[in-house]
Amino acid sequence: MIKPMTTATRPLRADAERNRRLLLDAAAEVFSEQGLDASTAEIARRAGVGQGTVFRRFPTKEHLIAALVVDRIGELESKARALLLHPPADGSVLAFMRESVQQHLRDRGLVEAVIGTAVIADPGVQEAHGLLLDVIEELIELDRRAGLLRDDIGAFDVMALSKAVTSACDQFVNLASWKRYLAVVAAGLRPAADKLPGRSPSRTQIDRALADLGRPSS
Amino acid sequence: MIKPMTTATRPLRADAERNRRLLLDAAAEVFSEQGLDASTAEIARRAGVGQGTVFRRFPTKEHLIAALVVDRIGELESKARALLLHPPADGSVLAFMRESVQQHLRDRGLVEAVIGTAVIADPGVQEAHGLLLDVIEELIELDRRAGLLRDDIGAFDVMALSKAVTSACDQFVNLASWKRYLAVVAAGLRPAADKLPGRSPSRTQIDRALADLGRPSS
DNA sequence: CACAAAGCGGACTGGCCGCTCCACTTGTGG
DNA sequence: CCACAAGTGGAGCGGCCAGTCCGCTTTGTG
Secondary structure: OOOOOOOOOOOOOOHHHHHHHHHHHHHHHHHHHHHOOOHHHHHHHHHHHOOOHHHOOOOOHHHHHHHHHHHHHHHHHHHHHHHOOOOOOOOOOHHHHHHHHHHHHOOOOHHHHHOOOHHHHHHHHHHHHHHHHHHHHHHHHHHHHHOOOOOOOOHHHHHHHHHHHHHHHEEEEEEEEOOHHHHHHHHHOOOOOOOOOOOOOHHHHHHHHHHHOOOOOO | OOOOOOOOOOOHHHHHHHHHHHHHHHHHHHHHHHOOOOOOOHHHHOOOOOOHHHHHHHOOOHHHHHHHHHHHHHHHHHHHHHHOOOOOOHHHHHHHHHHHHHHHHHOHHHHHHHHOOOOHHHHHHHHHHHHHHHHHHHHHHHHHHHOOOOOOHHHHHHHHHHHHHHHHOOOOOOOOOOHHHHHHHHHHHHOOOOOOOOOOOOHHHHHHHHHHHHOOOO
């Protein structure tokens, strides 16, 4: 379980702020090479700082991961907003999924592993996640009006399917091309007569489910 | 790295064989609850045997995982062979993917995590994997003749896409239904005019890639 | 039925990892 | 430029975990 992060702190000293960035970058690098099991010692070494610094900037390893996740979700959100302004002809949702898959493959293992951990319950992550879902909803609306997308798809579906395409490839990048599997999914997302089974979860359902994952108690 | 397993051993004593099964079952249970990081101590406890017994039956934890994987691949193979004899009207590949996804969700995390480890290099796993690919190839041929499947899909693709659908759902089972995402993929797999980018890897490519993953040396 | 070989359990070990602690350094407001 | 709060690094701690060891028990064969 992760406690609320840094409520109302005054700004970090210059060197501290710099180390924070160094740590986040090093962590991204190390995690993508070795998975989330990589040691904090290795991250500290890669960042060129001491062990103690890691835990002064991020109270636990999980907080560090959460901060990294917030960072990445933010990146995706701004990519999505850009697409909203200049929607490509072949569909802005598809374009978003391209960005998404590429980012997930770059940060190999980050998205996957995050879901199973308490990171998902971090307030910062939840907030960033919510904002992203909002933008995706707008992208969907755009494509739907243009007749590019079947009408029973929601923002959650888009994220789930991006994760799906990613995991079809990761570890086999040399063998399987994400473009191939994204093309399959894209073909399945075009307007169609038959409805998909089930339904895309509503925002309140998503929020409740995420909150539940946060307190596993098991 | 995993060394060749038990070459030409004479049959296990009755109690040893029983414990082997108990351990495999316990391991499946514990891994699906806690992931592959679960301790061997917990597995031994759940199986009702001592710690020592784990490591006499399986030289390392990785060997245990590999044995479990072989077991599961075998199950899938026989399901696939059954479909070959009585192909369902809506497509035998789709039916196979249904089985596959359900099994992967039951053994949560097993498939995912296996890929990143040396387990993939275990000779037993490789062999079982090869046999499975052969049967899938036959299922594909069947569907293709019936005009149910686009013609640029290979056995590797089917496995990759099964994994994809699984990972779209796992950890969110309450929220996302695998049937929903499998339906998207199925829609994308129907015969189509436009070709998929890239190509399905050949058997020799697959074998070489798997062998490479076996000796990471990093 | 006897007895060797095979199997068993669980205490133990060595190593790793997240995290803490504290003597020392550095940035910054006055 | 000084004083002190803020920040730093790295040795060290406790806990966990894969794998070992060895005295005892079970199996099945002659």
